[in-house]
Amino acid sequence: MPSIQMSDAVIRIEDLHKSYETSAGLFPALKQVNLSIASGEFVAIMGPSGSGKSTFMNILGCLDKPSTGRYFLDGRSVADLGKDELALLRNRTIGFVFQGYNLLQRMSLLDNIALPLIYCGVEREERQHRAHDLLTKVGLGNYSGSMPNKISGGQQQRVAIARALVNRPRLILADEPTGNLDSQTGKEIMTLFEELNHEGITIVLVTHEEDIASHAKRQVRFFDGRIVSDHASQHSGALA
């Protein structure tokens, strides 16, 4: 297990609980979770469905708040932040990659990638420029004017990754990014993540596939709302 200095931890979670109100009473989704992820790590979060890993990802992504416990993102206590500051974190510090790509169908690939930049007031030329650079980086430089429904799932996921990267985030959160892809395309996407991690971006991804998880350097397993194992991957040294 990698040793983590508190100071360079991108994510630090202390004694986190999360429960939902249901008709049957309070349902605890996460119980007493403690986790630190250092800058530059590549972590796979695993577990069966209902184990709380999606809830955990939502909290990591500042889309949801813990019921009790503390969550420090980039050294800041997320509980103390207002809605606008959380939006700013999602915009600047975090890049999201979803299972269903979640591109906006009405926009060209270039505009999709540039979208987060609109929300932090980057000028149009700069937006276009950065979006084009990233589209080239994910290998789709010739597709800038295409619409999302004209390209394959793997290509769409690449565009989604480019969108996640456009604001130069410290952290990429990927929720089952290969879930809708065949294994070969999935492998290519994972290679892209490995490259990004190599460039120093911290990556946390949720998956239930062992061979996808094996691309990560560290594997954290959830079961019934708790972390049940947390260890370095056997293959982690292969590419890093």
Added chain:
Amino acid sequence: MILAMLGEAWRAMGANRLRTFLTMLGMVIGVGAVVLMMSIGQGAQFAIKQTIAAMGSNLFILLSGSTSAGGVRSGSGGGYTLTVGDADAISELPGVLAVAPIHPGNTQVVYGPNNWNTSIIGTTPSYLDARSWQVTSGNVFTDSDVRSATRVALIGKTAAQNLFGDEDPLGKTFRIRQSPFVILGTLAVKGQAMDGRDQDDTIIIPLTTAQRQVFGSQFQGSVRMVMVQTATQEIMPAVEKSMTDLLRQRHRIREGMDNDFFLRNLTAAADSAAESTRIMSLLLGAIASVSLLVGGIGIMNIMLVSVTERTREIGIRMAIGARERDILLQFLLEAIIISVIGCFIGLLLGIGGALLTNALTGTMVIISGSSVVVAFSVAAAVGIFFGFYPAHKAAQLDPIDALRYQ
């Protein structure tokens, strides 16, 4: 930032053109109706004002009281209780600007082979002052013409056309009941009176000439009507009172007896006509505003559908860093763009409709800058008002729920 959002709003509207168009149609019809109705209403008001101005301002008309002979009562003006002396006395009252005794009638006039039945007004030159009526050529007869009962006449345009055709009537001699008259001047065009009478179908001659040589008069010096003009509208009630008192005194009417004359305030009648036109145009505007309101509700309706349809998109936008106000602004902008473009088209249609109304029916229309400004600001306000709730609803969505929405 705003520019980028405008672009996005435009794209969102373009994605569902038919729906955008139909939503816009509500605004188009609303604004079009408001502009059209305001144009027609203002046109009608202007027409009434013109009529009033043509009639002359601050006018009273005094009529002789009715007579009763053998049980047959004449109408007002039938008797001969008013005299030129009364008129002269009234002209001495404070606040009275002009006094004109009038002897009206209708009779046949002849020029060469043409003859025409027209209205003859026997009066003094101050009648023209009171009615602010000018001559376009020639001269007005003078008080000395009135004193010596000369046979001169001023002729209105309609009467002149029927009697003289294309000839210039000035200086021509024509006959009224066998007596030859010389045309001294032609009257400026007055147009229709409020009761629809053509005021230009008339001939004005000196009062005394009318009394002695045209209509005849039972009693020397009596007149059928007197027109009185006051200096301002405010003093009209005061003048009305002093005039009544004066005439009662002059006619020796005892306390408790009825007046032997009628006093009418012409300006008040005209004002009430103007007021009813104003109320009518307000009413038209109010009805048209209802369609604007319905258009606004249409926008709200569609925006609510749009927010529901795009829930997932809203979730994605929130996940990549859109703040609540970014989402709010995006949907608000869409509503405003729809209403402003709708308003613009409605404005063009409304103006077009007003011009068409004018061309087809001759109704006077006035397209004022103020009605355009009002329509535009109302449209923008409607867009903001009815767009706000859906936009607010969008902005308040929970990002997780929105992302999960299928």
